Amino acid sequence: MSGVQLRPLLLQLERQSGSLREQVEAAVGAHGTPLRWAITAVQQRPEMPPLLQIEAVVLSDGTSEASDA
């Protein structure tokens, strides 16, 4: 793990059917290795799937772009 960094993230995810945990981990995992995450808000929308706000910290190799948070 050379050059490892911790990156804060703020993501929004439209909920799909299936495992919610796997959806969140896939979304967070696209930015690095998930270290800590939580769904911190849920926005209900008429005629549309709920929009989830996710806050997270990921491990990255230090070459990724700046934080989304």
Place this chain on the structure above:
Amino acid sequence: MISTAPPLPTLLVIPTGIGCAVGGYAGDALPAARLLAAASGCLITHPNVMNGAALYWSDPRIHYVEGSSLDRFAAGELLLQPVRQQRVGLLLDAGIEPELRQRHLQVADGCRATLGLDIGPVVITDRPLEVSLSLGASGVSWGQLGQPEALLRAGRQLKAAGATAIAVVARFPDDSDSEALAAYRQGSGVDALAGAEAVISHLLSRELGLPCAHAPALSPLPLDPDLDPRAAGEELGFTFLPCVLVGLSRAPDLLPAATPPCGGGAGSPSLGIEAVGAVIAPAGALGGAAVLACAERGIPVIAVHNPCLLEVTAEALGLEVIAASSTSEAAGLVLALREGIAPAALRRPLPPLRRQD
């Protein structure tokens, strides 16, 4: 009432740094944990619930498992193996001033002499860890670590030297004049340190596969005559370390889920998620990895009224839960599940059965 039914392993999750009325301060969920341990006969919970700085409670029915390991346990990736005693290595941040460092070493010596804990060796990081604090968009406490590799190097050194669990003490920024700290001490704010603490212990536990927990090193605060009792545990001494050393001293080993069952050092079999009969969490904070993993496995989720910053409820997530108005009610529900009593039978009105079409 003493239950004669077999224990019902139960998870208690009170997320760190979200300002929970119960569990958002200095180990102030410990009475709830003790009650739930008595009701279930086996409670698995995390340091945020159990750590009261100089105050702690050791109960063989309570398994002390760091948050990210708890998530992996809930996901079926880890087993918990009870042990008689861990050898707790002490990892100190090089950013701690010499006098404050000495205070921590004396606490560790006190725990050896007075409580009989096996502590050591001690390793100081090769550079300051550079902890910084931050709040997320929701107001939840997060935090950063400028030198994660220095933490990992010191952790590996301790593991190589025989430590089977690791207590980390990192120097946290003093903010004795901040409004957030004043609010916290008076019982109306978020624990600003909690998020960074979680990041540190998650990183170390994940990389080393050992039980880990963290205590912040801070300068003593000036006296606050309006101190909330829930924050008082952190004002009793020079360090927050005793609870961490006691918790880790009997924390279960973390085994990969593929490990064959064995009796273990404490003569107890290892514990897997399939044995868990309930998970308890604040009703507004159900969007964490452990709760979702349990819900997806069909483990009953008891959602307790425990006001916090978040409103990530069962309704918002489409989860089926058993609602409880308090920890006391949750303990009654756990006892009912342990005794094989359907919780619905305890509520009124009791709707009649309907034939399935």
